[in-house]
Amino acid sequence: MTISKGSAYGEPGALLPEDGVRCATDAEARRAVEAARRHRRPLPVLGLSGGDLARTLGGAGSLDVAFPVDLGQVLVDGRLHLFLASCVVRNRWWTRTLAVGNAQWLGEWNVWPRGHPNDGRLDLLEARLAPGDLRKVRARLRTGSHLPHPGIRERRVRAETVELERPLGVWLDGERIGEGRTFAFRCLPDALRVVV
DSSP, rough: OOOOOOOOOOOOOOOOTTEEEESSHHHHHHHHHHHHTTOOOOOOOOEEEESHHHHHOOOSSSOOEEEEEEEEEOOOOOOEEEEEEEEEEEETTTTEEEESSSSOOOOTOOOOOOOOSSSSSSEEEEEEHHHHHEEEEEEEETTTTSSTTTTHHHHHHHHEEEEEEEEEEEEEETTEEEEEEEEEEEEEEEEEEEEE
C-alpha cells in the first residue's frame, strides 16, 4: 500500500535476502529490474548502496532498512522501459527539459523537492527556459528552491502522455538510452522492495 501522510515508512532491521541484488547505482538497479521483467521472473529485492533513490530514502550503504517503492514505466516511441528514480528528456543545453521523478534527487540537484518514492505518483516537470533563466534555475537546484518558476510546469501524475515537437535525448536513471518524441508515463505503485 502506498504511503499516506503521517504514516510510518520503512522497516528498520530488515536485511537483503540471499536472492536479493546489490546495486551501487540507479542504472544498475534498473537493469536488474528490466532483466527480471524481460525473463518473466519476479522483481528482485534490491540492495541500494548508492544512487538517487537510495539518497532520497536516507540510505547510508548499511543495507538494513527496507522500503516498498513505486516503479516508473515509460513508453518511448512505442518501446517500454522501467525506471527507479528518474527519466530525463532534454536538449543539449537543458533549455527544453521533461524531467520525471520517483525520487527527490538527480545527482546533486534537488529536482523534485516534494517527490516521494511510494506515493503512487510520479513528479513531472516540463521546462522551457531561456538561457538567462536556466542559469537562475541551476543556481537554485541544489536546494530545491527552483520551484515555482514561470518557465517550469509542475504536476504530480499517476499516468501522463507527452508529445514533443522533435526528438530529444532520453536518460533513464542517469543512463542515456537514445532519443524519443512521444512518451507515455505510468506509476506502478508498490511494485518493488528495496533495502538501503
